[in-house]
Amino acid sequence: MLKILDENGNVNPVLEPELRGDELIQMYKFMVFSRVADEKAFSLQREGRMGTYAQLKGQEAAQVGSSYALREMDWIFPSYRDLGAMIVRGLPLEYIYLYWMGNEEGSRIPEDVNVFPLSVPVGSQIPIGVGFSNAIKLDEGNAVTVVYFGDGATSEGDFHEGMNWAGVFKTPTVFFCENNQWAISVPRNKQTASKTISQKASAYGFKGIQVDGNDLLAVYSATKEAVEKAQKGEGPTLVEAYTYRMSDHTTADDSGRYRNESEIKKWVEQDPIKRFKLYLELKGLLDNSLDDKIRKETGQMVDNAVKKAEACPAPKPEDIFKYTYAEMPDHLQEQLDELEDSIG
Ligand SMILES: Cc1ncc(C[n+]2csc(CCOP(=O)(O)OP(=O)(O)O)c2C)c(N)n1
Ligand SMILES: [Mg+2]
Incomplete structure (x- = not known):
């Protein structure tokens, strides 16, 4: 498993990616934004101002690290839990809120945002994303497509068909699996007998890599390498981000019925935002006053998105x-x- 940052924010200097201070702070801001936007959505649902919502809490590094590694021209095919990835790619938060408020305007993605509407049918975005990247290849375009999905989606035929096609036709696709250990109440060990999810790539003739999904730098580096490879015409990669869903499956679920508190506690200690914050502090890029400022501005941005979403006429x-x-x-x-x- 690729790991660059340890739990105390210490970096492996040999593997540390080349990123400027302002880029590192930008990534931190995206993670904080994702967390705050996620918590706000949860409260809106509890207040009856939003329908069901699927929280991403705990998966911020996986989503932000991967989508930040993309170039302007690249595309993503997100699943329902990928708010963080969509935000980084430039989708305004109010679209995601509108979607969960049951308003299809949320799926009317602006022309200049290379994000496909999020997919709820598990794994269905995978062959569509592969077909899309194959079309780009046929058109001799340069863009790479990243398909996001969970550990549970790897049991779907769509996953295997997409992987097989991509391997045979060497499409410029990055398969990004957020292995958050659960598919609603089904644990990872009941999903597949494979030791890792990343190893499944070798059966389809391309590389798979498992990364610590709570380590922003590891996720970023692995995805960047996969994108560069795809762009050079060397075909797809499967990246498995080993992470954890800290919240219930959705606001309609009660995970207390199938997993115990001690497991959640263990992973809360691995909080990806906390780890990256320690790294930034050790590098002298972040202190409490800058952090307070970031959190205050983030709160205002999120409140603004709520206002915009709620001002949109009902369908x-x-x-x-x-x-x-x-x-x-x-x-x-x-x-x-x-x-x-x-x-x-
Ligand atoms: C085709 C299909 N089958 C079943 C469901 C019901 N369902 C919604 S989410 C989910 C679990 C998916 O787990 P995973 O792929 O690990 O993603 P996660 O929710 O953990 O992000 C299931 C079975 C669905 N939405 N679509
Ligand atoms: Mg899962």
């Missing part, structure tokens, strides 16, 4: 019938007429 019921068919079939037209009659 119209008629929208249910739009956007699927160019010409509406008779049976749907009948239902739409009925709806219009009932709402006047």
